[in-house]
Amino acid sequence: MSDRILGIETSCDETAAAVVADGHDVMSSVVSSQVDLHATFGGVVPEIASRAHVELLNPVIGRALLEATVDPHGLAAVAATVGPGLIGSLLVGVSAAKALCLAWEVPFVGVNHLEAHLYAAFLEEPDLELPVVVLLASGAHTMVVLMEAHGRYRVLGSTIDDAAGEAFDKVARFLGLGYPGGPVIDRLAKDGDPSAVRFPRGLPERPYDFSFSGLKTSVVTHVRKHPELAVADVAASFQEAVVDVLVAKARRAAAETGAKGMVLGGGVAANSRLRERALEVCAADGMRAFLPSRSMCTDNAAMVAAAGWWRLKADGPTPLDAAAEPSLNLATTV
Numbered sequence: 001m002s003d004r005i006l007g008i009e010t011s012c013d014e015t016a017a018a019v020v021a022d023g024h025d026v027m028s029s030v031v032s033s034q035v036d037l038h039a040t041f042g043g044v045v046p047e048i049a050s051r052a053h054v055e056l057l058n059p060v061i062g063r064a065l066l067e068a069t070v071d072p073h074g075l076a077a078v079a080a081t082v083g084p085g086l087i088g089s090l091l092v093g094v095s096a097a098k099a100l101c102l103a104w105e106v107p108f109v110g111v112n113h114l115e116a117h118l119y120a121a122f123l124e125e126p127d128l129e130l131p132v133v134v135l136l137a138s139g140a141h142t143m144v145v146l147m148e149a150h151g152r153y154r155v156l157g158s159t160i161d162d163a164a165g166e167a168f169d170k171v172a173r174f175l176g177l178g179y180p181g182g183p184v185i186d187r188l189a190k191d192g193d194p195s196a197v198r199f200p201r202g203l204p205e206r207p208y209d210f211s212f213s214g215l216k217t218s219v220v221t222h223v224r225k226h227p228e229l230a231v232a233d234v235a236a237s238f239q240e241a242v243v244d245v246l247v248a249k250a251r252r253a254a255a256e257t258g259a260k261g262m263v264l265g266g267g268v269a270a271n272s273r274l275r276e277r278a279l280e281v282c283a284a285d286g287m288r289a290f291l292p293s294r295s296m297c298t299d300n301a302a303m304v305a306a307a308g309w310w311r312l313k314a315d316g317p318t319p320l321d322a323a324a325e326p327s328l329n330l331a332t333t334v
Contacts, residue, residue, distance in 0.1 A: 004070055005312070006078045006100075007305025008061065010093030011085025011113045012140070013038060013049045014298070015056040019068035019075075020305035023119075024126035028067035029295070029302040032056045035180060042179045043169065050088030057096055064301070072104045077317065079308025082110035083328030084140070090324035098320050107317035109308040113299075114330045117265040118147055119306040120292040128290060133259040135250040135278075138266030139165030139180075142246075144208045144253045145330065147263070151314050155330055156253050157208025164242055164268045167212035171219050171238055175231055185235045186271050192236030196229070197222055199241040201248075207256075208249050215241055239273055247277045254287060261288035269297040 004027065009016040018029040034052050038044050065072060080097035083090060094110070101108040118134050133156075134145045142165075143158035162170070165182055172181025177188070199218050202211035219238050223229060246268075254262050262282050268274065275291050282289035296303060311318075 003309070004068070004075050005109070005305040005309045006061070006064070006072075006075050007111075007301035007303070007308055008057070008078065008080040008093045008097050009116075009299055009301040009304045010053045010057065010089045011081045011083070012089060012299060013044045013052075014300070015053050015060050016299065016301035017057070017061040017064035018301035018305050019064055019070050020123070020302055020309065023306050023309035024122050026123055026302045027070065028064045029300055030060050030064045030067070031295075031300055032060050039179050042173050044086070046086045046088055049086060050092055053089055053092040057092060061096070061100075072100070073106070075104065075106050077101075077107040077109045077308060077312050078104075079109040079111050079304050079311070081113045081116065081304055082322060083325035084113055085326055087324060087326040090326060094324045101320070107312065108320055109312050110318040110322050111304045111307045111311060112328055112330065114141060115153075116303040116307040118145065118153070118263070119310065120265055120296045120300075120303040121263045121290045123296055123302055123306055124292060125290050128263070129260050131257065131259050132261045132263050132290070133250055133254040133257060134263040134265055135246055135269070136265045137164040137246055137268035137274075139163060139169065141266065142210045142212075142268075143330075144250055146253065146257050146259065150310050153330055156257075157206070157210065157249065159210040159212065160203070161211050161213040162216060164210070164212060164246060165266070167216050167242065168268070170216050174220055175223070175234065177231075182268060182271060185239055186273070188232045189236035189239045189273065192230065192232030192234070194236040194240035196233035197237040199237055201241055201245050207252055210245060210249065212242065239271070243271070243274045243277050246274060247281055250278075251281045251285065255285065259287070261290055263290040265292065265297065267298045270294040
């Protein structure tokens with residue numbers, strides 16, 4: 001039986017397809033970004049995203065199969081993100097995946113987008129030793145997860161308001177830096193002083209939970225009172241506050257759970273300062289750090305295929321009547 005999985009990812013504004021063998025061998029990974037479509041609006045417009053997926057998905061799938069030189073009828077399964085995400089976007093990918101499964105007579109596997117991010121590290125570290133603490137930080141989610149074994153997770157804490165990536169976008173918008181905010185703040189911060197402003201670190205009394213809404217408000221208030229501040233210094237100080245909280249809580253979780261390593265996941269995991277700090281604390285604590293390449297931090301279909309491979313082994317195919325679930329959480333079985 002083939003061990004190759006075609007993964008499809010359309011949960012938000014990235015149209016992606018990939019072929020992965022054995023749960024870790026990336027044979028192809030194609031991502032078509034919609035950033036330019038949404039930049040004018042300062043954020044993702046759901047209707048525009050879903051329409052773009054309809055136009056882009058078939059060519060992206062075709063290219064992924066071509067680059068992998070795989071016969072579609074020889075696939076072990078087609079895996080697609082079923083949630084969480086934007087319902088219109090999810091439906092495009094799920095519907096396409098089910099149609100291909102019927103046409104090619106292969107199983108369908110529904111994948112939780114959050115679980116897929118946990119598997120991004122296995123694409124480059126297939127021998128990753130468990131348990132590990134995963135810091136999952138993106139535009140929609142920020143959480144600390146203890147991955148005890150394949151398919152067994154404990155969410156130790158999560159954000160009570162804005163996600164880390166959302167905070168980057170909102171602060172960048174306020175500073176007039178455009179969308180998406182994470183990459184531009186990361187670039188500017190390299191020329192700024194991270195100690196220029198001591199912005200608050202949210203929820204110090206709650207060991208694993210996050211809050212970034214107050215930090216965003218603090219940035220806005222401070223800049224309005226001190227318009228002379230260099231934008232690079234504001235960016236560096238804001239970024240340092242976010243990274244401080246993310247790393248401190250993940251580090252504490254790793255120490256208190258006896259984890260063998262710390263893994264970063266999600267789009268914010270591409271942030272250079274976060275990656276630098278994660279390596280520093282892991283080295284200090286005698287713990288391994290697993291940092292997926294930047295292309296595997298952001299939404300992609302290779303991680304979906306990897307998670308789908310493990311799900312197929314553990315649970316078998318997903319029924320074709322399974323629905324897209326925009327509010328799916330990590331504890332939910334799809």
